[in-house]
Amino acid sequence: MERLRQLIIFFFLFLTVLEHASSARILSIAAKPDRHDIAASARWLVSQNIWGVLSTLSIEHNGAPFGNVVSYSDGLPGKGNGIPYFYLTILDPTTRNALKDSRASFAVSESPIGTCKRDPMDPTCSKLTLTGKLLQLGEGSDEEKVAKKALFTKHPEMMDWPKGHEFSVFKLEIINIFLINWYGGAKSVTVDEYLRYKETKVASFL
Amino acid sequence: MERLRQLIIFFFLFLTVLEHASSARILSIAAKPDRHDIAASARWLVSQNIWGVLSTLSIEHNGAPFGNVVSYSDGLPGKGNGIPYFYLTILDPTTRNALKDSRASFAVSESPIGTCKRDPMDPTCSKLTLTGKLLQLGEGSDEEKVAKKALFTKHPEMMDWPKGHEFSVFKLEIINIFLINWYGGAKSVTVDEYLRYKETKVASFL
Structure with a gap:
């Protein structure tokens, strides 16, 4: 017994x-930042997520918007800069679209982070869309080195992706920020406020 | 002690x-379908997820693609028809974009389902993009009734969303299917094969 x-x-x-x-x-x-700190809320969504949907204008479908699930990183854990970096191959329609017309947007949800208490579309479950230009980084450039380290740290599997697929690093140059993190519609934050925000504030919660 | x-x-x-x-x-x-059954794999991603990213052409940003995190439903649990239905308000830029130009795409990932064993961008972690037209359903029409029941069953909170925001039901009329559910690039499946697939096959695993 x-x-x-x-x-x-x-x-x-x-x-x-x-x-x-x-x-x-x-x-x-x-920890999720205070909802009144708009820049912090947007940066938190970008630093804590590891995937999102990257939208470009489809060559194949005559300019229709084409959203594609992708992994990304904005920096080493606790040291992100807010700029989403991607590791893309020319075999992917998103890459071909961006090389023809760089206009793009990148959307992430709070839902995968695990902190939403209500429906994924309830305004208290934050969501963010960054609109801008999807640009290929120069091979061997300083920014490419930083971005690669950011990507490979959060996505170690990327280091083993097939060499023959010619993956290369892209970034989203942000022009506009659309954030909903509470009731009352999209919150106002400039790209400058977003980029100047220091993630160390967030990192102190770690 | x-x-x-x-x-x-x-x-x-x-x-x-x-x-x-x-x-x-x-x-x-x-249960996740056999990866060789392409229609089943695509339908499974749509029936098991509850949110995704809906992309339209932005009026505000001069035709740039605008991805937006949204909740959706393709039917009652185990009885989906593969068509994503949305509950959208004119206060949302996505809705205004679609009413001007209906071209849209909707992307979902296997990641939120919880069955991915590798990186969200690894081809074994399925992803799906449906490209088509985002159309508003006629109020009181048979399809709107079915769609509303589908939405309210999977997202009961929607029933309490503010009446003043004038939410209405939209569907994605699918024109093209982009599915990656294994190595070797996008898998081939026609809209007809996708729509004709009977979810009862999946439901038997429940």
Whole structure:
């Protein structure tokens, strides 16, 4: 009887440890900023997410908008600069579209971060769309080196992606910021305010 | 000492129950279809997700693509028809864009479903982009009734969204399907094959 009890306890302990291990990512998430700090809220969404949807104008579909799920990084953990960097191949229509017409937008949701308490479209579940130009970085340039380190740190698998696919680094040069992080419509924040925000404020919560 | 031991055990049991409760959604997910069944894979991504990114051509930004995080539904659980329905307000730029130029695309990832084992951009982590026309459904029409039930069942909060915002139902009329669910580039599936697929095959896994 005592044996059985111990076995049951061990099983639950094991389950608990297992679940903690699988939710480790959640535990390393920086705290959500005060909703009144618009720049912080936008930067938090970009620094905490690891994927989003990158939209370009489709060559194949006569200029229709084409959204594509992509991984990205804006910097090393706790040291992001707010600029989303991507690792794209010419085999991907998004890349071909951008090389023809650089107009693009990049959208992320708070939902994957795990902090939303309501529906993904409820205004309290933040969402962000950065509109701008999707530009290829010069191979070997200083910015390309920083971006590659940012990408490979958050997405180590990228280092093993097939060499033959000729992946290269792109960035979104931001022109406009569309953020909803509470009721009352899109919040106002300039690109300058967004880029000048220092992530160290967020990092202190880590 | 025995008291403390009991307290610790109780704490771990409590944690376990809590974590099981929070992962309840994962448990109700239908099994991922065989990757060779392209129509099934695409339909599974649409039926199992509850949000994605809807891209339109921005009026405000001179025709740039504008991706926006939105909730959606393609039907009652296990009874979807593959057509994404949305509940949108004219206060949202996406709605205004679509009413001017209906060209749109809708992108979803396997990542939120919780079944990806690798990076969100690894080809084994499926992703889908439906390109087509974002059309407003006639108020009181049969399709609008079906769509509303589909939306309100998966997103009960929608029923309480402010009446003054004049939300109405839109659908994506699909013209092209872009699916990656394994290595080797986008998979080929026609709109007809996609729409004709019967979700009952998936539902049997429930």
